[in-house]
Amino acid sequence: MAGGFPAGRRPWAAWCIVPLALVSFGLTIPPPPVVRVHATVNGRAVTVDQPATTGRVLAAAGVRPRDGRLHAAVSGTVLGRQADDATITVNGLPAGTDAPVRDGEVVRTADGHDWIEATVYRTLPVPFTGLPAVETHAWRPGVDGARRQVVGARSGETVSDIEIAPAVAAHQVPGRVVTLSFDDGPNADWTPRVLDILRRRHVRAVFCVVGEMVDLHPDLVGRIADEGHRLCDHSVNHPDLGDAGADELAAEIGPTADRIAAITGRRPSFFRAPYGVFTDAVVDAAHAEDLRVLGWAVDTEDFAQPTPTTLVPALVDAVGPGAVILFHDGGGNRQMTVDALPYVITALRRQGYRFVLPGIEHPPGPAANAA
Numbered sequence: 025m026a027g028g029f030p031a032g033r034r035p036w037a038a039w040c041i042v043p044l045a046l047v048s049f050g051l052t053i054p055p056p057p058v059v060r061v062h063a064t065v066n067g068r069a070v071t072v073d074q075p076a077t078t079g080r081v082l083a084a085a086g087v088r089p090r091d092g093r094l095h096a097a098v099s100g101t102v103l104g105r106q107a108d109d110a111t112i113t114v115n116g117l118p119a120g121t122d123a124p125v126r127d128g129e130v131v132r133t134a135d136g137h138d139w140i141e142a143t144v145y146r147t148l149p150v151p152f153t154g155l156p157a158v159e160t161h162a163w164r165p166g167v168d169g170a171r172r173q174v175v176g177a178r179s180g181e182t183v184s185d186i187e188i189a190p191a192v193a194a195h196q197v198p199g200r201v202v203t204l205s206f207d208d209g210p211n212a213d214w215t216p217r218v219l220d221i222l223r224r225r226h227v228r229a230v231f232c233v234v235g236e237m238v239d240l241h242p243d244l245v246g247r248i249a250d251e252g253h254r255l256c257d258h259s260v261n262h263p264d265l266g267d268a269g270a271d272e273l274a275a276e277i278g279p280t281a282d283r284i285a286a287i288t289g290r291r292p293s294f295f296r297a298p299y300g301v302f303t304d305a306v307v308d309a310a311h312a313e314d315l316r317v318l319g320w321a322v323d324t325e326d327f328a329q330p331t332p333t334t335l336v337p338a339l340v341d342a343v344g345p346g347a348v349i350l351f352h353d354g355g356g357n358r359q360m361t362v363d364a365l366p367y368v369i370t371a372l373r374r375q376g377y378r379f380v381l382p383g384i385e386h387p388p389g390p391a392a393n394a395a
Contacts (some may be wrong), residue, residue: 046102065131072125076223078112079121081131095182097143097176099192108136117184133217142177150187154194158319159300162203162382165316167192192201196346201380202256202372203347204229207322208354212238215353217362219251225369228252229380230318232296235280237259237354249288254381257281258269258295266301273305278313294318294382318382321347327356329346332364340371347381 032279061076062069062220065085072080092108095101095296111134125131169191171264174183204222209215212231222229231248233255233318238245248255257280259265275296285291295315299308302319322342324335343349351361369379 042104045060045299047204054135058192061125061127063125063127063129066133076125076132077121078114078119078123078125080111081125082121082133084326089133090135093138094178094180095138095140096181097141098181099179101179103141103178106136106139107193108139110134110136128204141179143174143183144177146173146175147171147188148173149190150191152193153192155316159382160319160321160348162197162201162348162380163194163346163352164197165383167193186247188372197347197380197382200345200376200378202343202345202349202377203380203382204351205232205256205296205318206230206351206353207232208262208352209233210241210248211240211358212244213356215241215248216351218358219253220353220360220367221365222253223251226364227369228254228381229254229379230254230294230381232256232258232294232318233280233284234258234262234354235283236262238280238283238287245284245287249290254294255284255288255292256296257292257315258296259298260296264299264301264388265297265391266303268305270309273309277306277315278310281313282313312319316383317324319348320350322349324349324351326351326358326361326364329357329360330364331360335360336367337362337372339368340375343372343377345377350381375392 056084059074060071061074061081062071063076063081064070065081065087068085070081070084072084089112091110091112092106093105094103096103112121112123113132114123116132118129148171150169150171152168154166155163169187170189170244171185171187173185175181176183198204204227206215206218206229209231215231228251231253233245233248245255257277259276260279261276263272265273269275281295282293293316295310295313296318297310300319302317307317320346322339324339326335332337339349349372351365352358353361372379
């Protein structure tokens with residue numbers, strides 16, 4: 025065909041002739057030259073291929089910036105990252121690990137600053153010791169001491185622990201003192217008469233009240249408190265707790281104290297077990313309710329209704345300094361108790377005794393020892 029390719033030949037074939045000829049003579053086309061980047065990392069020269077980033081440059085220099093760490097105050101244990109991050113700059117400007125790096129640029133890093141955790145102060149009580157598990161005599165509670173601790177705010181490690189006030193141990197009330205206590209009330213017939221005698225003789229006593237009686241006579245509970253006597257939890261229904269399980273103990277020990285608090289605004293400090301059943305389980309349950317356990321050293325056995333001429337001499341012979349004396353103002357006919365009580369007070373005072381409350385002694389003055 026005139027002016028074109030000969031017949032039967034393809035146009036593209038002509039373009040293949042030159043490359044094929046070159047290959048046949050062992051000639052190749054060289055690849056484009058590799059562009060490398062030269063940079064400085066913390067004063068050290070490194071070279072990397074493209075694409076050059078701060079991350080690749082740092083890896084070539086063996087540099088791994090580290091974020092700041094938080095250390096424990098005593099052991100130095102690493103607690104975690106701190107807010108102080110590591111920094112990377114390229115030519116003085118902040119950069120991330122994926123920032124591009126050009127030839128001749130300067131990369132610098134700085135680790136984050138390590139920190140020691142903050143410390144906090146706390147004041148802790150040092151509980152007093154010395155109270156017996158069951159208080160059969162008049163005891164004064166001790167006074168809690170205190171210690172000041174400096175601890176790591178996060179680790180809790182103790183930096184310092186200093187006693188700033190020593191605890192004062194509990195101790196029995198000294199001298200010729202006794203405590204009168206009355207169980208099983210309040211009773212509408214006998215409790216007011218007992219209270220009248222105590223008021224006239226300027227004596228304060230402990231009233232161990234039963235929950236079901238508290239519900240019947242809340243006014244008498246209020247009067248007992250108002251006249252300066254101490255109230256004591258004596259269970260809800262007055263059962264024998266010797267074989268009581270945890271549920272029964274919880275149902276009987278504590279609820280009466282709560283009822284007293286609802287009436288008087290003050291929860292009592294004591295529990296007395298019905299029938300004097302002071303097993304370990306009963307004592308532990310009372311202590312779990314923050315109630316001290318009040319026993320007795322002298323039982324007047326007034327439930328047998330002895331005459332005053334029998335009760336008074338027997339009590340004077342049995343009593344000793346600090347003794348808690350057991351009477352009843354409920355649970356039966358208490359006429360003999362009411363009749364004997366004035367003579368008991370007089371006889372004990374003639375023996376040089378004065379009347380105190382367990383844990384709290386009456387203020388000095390005529391009201392405490394008046395005849």
